[in-house]
Amino acid sequence: MSSLARHSFKLNTGAYIPAVGLGTWESKPGQVKTAVHTALRAGYRHLDCAAVYKNEVEVGEALASYTPAVLREDLFITSKVWATHTAPARVLPALERTLKDLQQDYLDLYLIHWPVAITEAGSSARDDKGMTKREPGVSFVDTWRAMEALLDTGKVKAIGVSNFDILHLKRLLAQCNVRPAVNQVELHPLFPQSELLQFCAKEGIHVSAYSPLGRGRELLEDSRVHGVAQRYRNDPAQAVLSWGIQRGTSVIPKSVTPTRIEDNLRVVSLDEDAMTSLDTVSTGRAQRLVEPSSWLGFTVFHGEGHVPEDL
Numbered sequence: 179m180s181s182l183a184r185h186s187f188k189l190n191t192g193a194y195i196p197a198v199g200l201g202t203w204e205s206k207p208g209q210v211k212t213a214v215h216t217a218l219r220a221g222y223r224h225l226d227c228a229a230v231y232k233n234e235v236e237v238g239e240a241l242a243s244y245t246p247a248v249l250r251e252d253l254f255i256t257s258k259v260w261a262t263h264t265a266p267a268r269v270l271p272a273l274e275r276t277l278k279d280l281q282q283d284y285l286d287l288y289l290i291h292w293p294v295a296i297t298e299a300g301s302s303a304r305d306d307k308g309m310t311k312r313e314p315g316v317s318f319v320d321t322w323r324a325m326e327a328l329l330d331t332g333k334v335k336a337i338g339v340s341n342f343d344i345l346h347l348k349r350l351l352a353q354c355n356v357r358p359a360v361n362q363v364e365l366h367p368l369f370p371q372s373e374l375l376q377f378c379a380k381e382g383i384h385v386s387a388y389s390p391l392g393r394g395r396e397l398l399e400d401s402r403v404h405g406v407a408q409r410y411r412n413d414p415a416q417a418v419l420s421w422g423i424q425r426g427t428s429v430i431p432k433s434v435t436p437t438r439i440e441d442n443l444r445v446v447s448l449d450e451d452a453m454t455s456l457d458t459v460s461t462g463r464a465q466r467l468v469e470p471s472s473w474l475g476f477t478v479f480h481g482e483g484h485v486p487e488d489l
């Protein structure tokens with residue numbers, strides 16, 4: 179484990195989030211327990227979970243069965259309330275279910291997964307236009323009020339958001355009592371989110387980079403990524419994770435492959451040339467890889483410059 183991998187970022191709550199966490203989306207039952215054990219053994223202390231990943235029970239089993247046990251205060255565990263449970267009355271029950279599944283008394287960070295509420299039946303329920311059914315009258319600001327109330331229960335140490343753009347954040351910041359500690363968003367050299375990053379820095383919101391490896395696809399084949407990796411005698415994944423941390427974001431790469439889980443901790447400090455080279459990877463071809471519209475059936479993001487009033 180490199181010294182950069184041991185780094186943590188201070189949140190606006192005063193707590194620290196470790197620079198590298200293990201992602202668990204699409205980590206299949208039967209694989210995620212071994213992945214969590216491998217990660218803890220390698221030195222990871224930060225896990226990124228979500229109810230919708232449908233594997234929190236197994237992550238919980240992994241945490242409970244790991245020996246020698248890691249002190250709870252040395253772990254940083256994140257989970258997220260799914261869009262079907264963002265109606266205010268459903269938020270606490272959703273958290274309690276996640277805590278039970280993960281076998282935890284509290285989370286270090288609980289996030290609103292997407293800035294939208296859909297009906298409990300979720301993405302299979304369609305309206306007459308074929309769109310996912312929205313939860314009527316629930317905005318993400320309403321959900322946030324319920325998130326704020328969780329802090330008094332002691333069951334979460336910090337609250338935050340995920341998949342929020344600048345306009346979502348502006349609306350939330352204008353109305354919140356507690357500012358989000360974290361915004362977890364897609365971020366990698368093909369989708370660097372520089373404007374959002376600057377906005378969050380100015381507002382004291384830590385950014386956590388999801389899909390930091392570009393989902394393990396063409397980003398890792400890019401010639402500039404390979405160039406930086408060769409210079410530092412590491413592999414493409416380590417180069418892009420290093421870039422993410424050096425930009426001030428925590429990174430949460432997912433892997434169920436033991437050697438990759440270990441390798442993803444070998445992040446290094448990059449010089450200015452290497453950073454500039456990776457900064458140019460997105461030029462003329464920036465792309466989002468996790469598209470909500472395919473499953474939500476409507477636009478959460480808003481090229482037109484406004485957030486729909488009813489989100």
Ligand SMILES: NC(=O)C1=CN([C@@H]2O[C@H](COP(=O)(O)OP(=O)(O)OC[C@H]3O[C@@H](n4cnc5c(N)ncnc54)[C@H](OP(=O)(O)O)[C@@H]3O)[C@@H](O)[C@H]2O)C=CC1
Nearest residue numbers: 201202203388389390391392393394415431432433434435
């Ligand atoms: N808040 C949100 O809406 C979202 C949050 N997330 C979070 O972020 C995490 C990471 O994002 P994710 O979308 O999974 O994508 P990542 O960018 O982390 O890429 C994961 C893919 O890369 C492969 N991989 C891992 N390490 C290496 C390596 N060293 N070399 C080559 N390939 C590698 C993995 O394969 P293998 O496992 O087979 O080794 C997997 O196919 C998620 O798991 C989840 O926790 C992700 C998306 C949305």
Ligand SMILES: O=C[C@H](O)[C@@H](O)[C@@H](O)[C@H](O)C(=O)O
Nearest residue numbers: 203228230231291468470473
């Ligand atoms: O966190 C990861 C992503 O947001 C992911 O959870 C969703 O896109 C999910 O696959 C879904 O079922 O809609």
